[in-house]
């Protein structure tokens with residue numbers, strides 16, 4: 001029987017980052033993936049690194065996003081050095097374009113919310129925004145510049161993180177997925193794979209939107225897939241420097257000249273088909289934001305499955321079973337949150353305490369919700 005200090009189910013950016021961090025701390029780490037690692041959400045993502053909340057419901061995640069974002073330059077330097085691979089990190093800021101006719105009120109609200117959360121944001125007049133980003137539509141009425149935000153080539157990052165984990169001493173087992181958590185009484189003894197058991201002192205579930213399908217995981221991580229369709233465009237005469245946002249779309253420039261446009265958010269199960277309706281929505285919003293894109297070539301379209309959760313917050317930390325931890329449910333922010341997730345897991349395992357406020361992300365929160373519902377249910 002294979003034995004490790006730590007067995008990780010799932011080799012996306014989250015499982016990979018945790019494996020690298022723990023292997024560097026001197027632990028014997030095994031990563032088990034049901035297929036070639038790094039081919040799911042971490043591959044399909046847009047790679048925007050923004051701790052700003054997309055809606056009021058996400059405000060609770062801002063502090064964790066800021067903590068992870070602050071670690072990014074060091075994380076990238078470390079991953080690139082260890083793996084010998086580039087990650088396409090672009091710390092060039094993001095610009096959110098506003099189209100409404102009441103932009104004055106909208107702008108001051110957005111700026112006040114950002115400043116209240118300790119996030120840098122500057123109001124821009126339309127002409128100043130177009131001076132920075134000439135591709136922007138003439139219809140844009142105003143904009144918000146978030147100069148400290150960034151993006152990264154998530155496919156390159158995930159490949160580099162997995163290589164970094166290997167070179168740091170972790171073992172990676174492709175095509176060897178987990179069927180169940182191996183539990184004896186209140187102790188997790190490792191993972192049950194298709195044909196064997198893996199013994200580990202610590203077991204970490206990091207299988208993205210597939211986590212709940214591993215027997216024994218659903219009560220802690222009731223994740224479900226949220227499909228996102230994307231398109232990659234290339235335009236010879238149009239340059240975009242920063243990540244551009246509108247209410248309907250984001251455009252993410254890559255170092256190789258591609259411009260990513262995305263993304264839909266669809267709860268349609270484990271379906272990764274690209275649809276005409278999805279791509280139509282993306283392309284029309286992209287052309288509305290940057291009209292020059294109407295002549296762009298479509299280089300690639302794809303869809304991926306985000307790990308969504310009932311409250312859209314990640315699920316991080318120890319469960320009430322000894323040795324079993326969750327690191328999943330990162331929904332729309334898993335690339336941003338990879339460095340802090342890896343650090344938290346290392347702290348739990350090596351120090352049994354963590355340096356940031358994580359309790360609202362605890363895997364036990366769904367059980368107390370279920371207990372409360374039972375308690376309040378009519379007899």
Ligand SMILES: Cc1cc2nc3c(=O)[nH]c(=O)nc-3n(C[C@H](O)[C@H](O)[C@H](O)COP(=O)(O)OP(=O)(O)OC[C@H]3O[C@@H](n4cnc5c(N)ncnc54)[C@H](O)[C@@H]3O)c2cc1C
Pocket residue numbers: 009010011012013014015032033034035036037038039040041042043044045046047048049176177178179206207208209210211213214227228229230262263303304305306307327328329330331332333334335336337
């Ligand atoms: C279209 C789109 C755009 C996005 N944009 C952004 C963005 O701009 N910024 C951002 O921060 N985040 C973004 N995200 C979210 C981000 O990509 C995810 O939160 C993150 O990739 C989740 O990483 P993960 O490692 O948990 O999951 P995944 O990358 O899905 O990896 C899970 C791994 O587990 C494996 N697995 C499955 N079942 C098992 C099993 N039974 N046993 C073992 N292994 C198993 C899979 O094969 C896979 O390799 C986006 C996602 C999508 C889809």
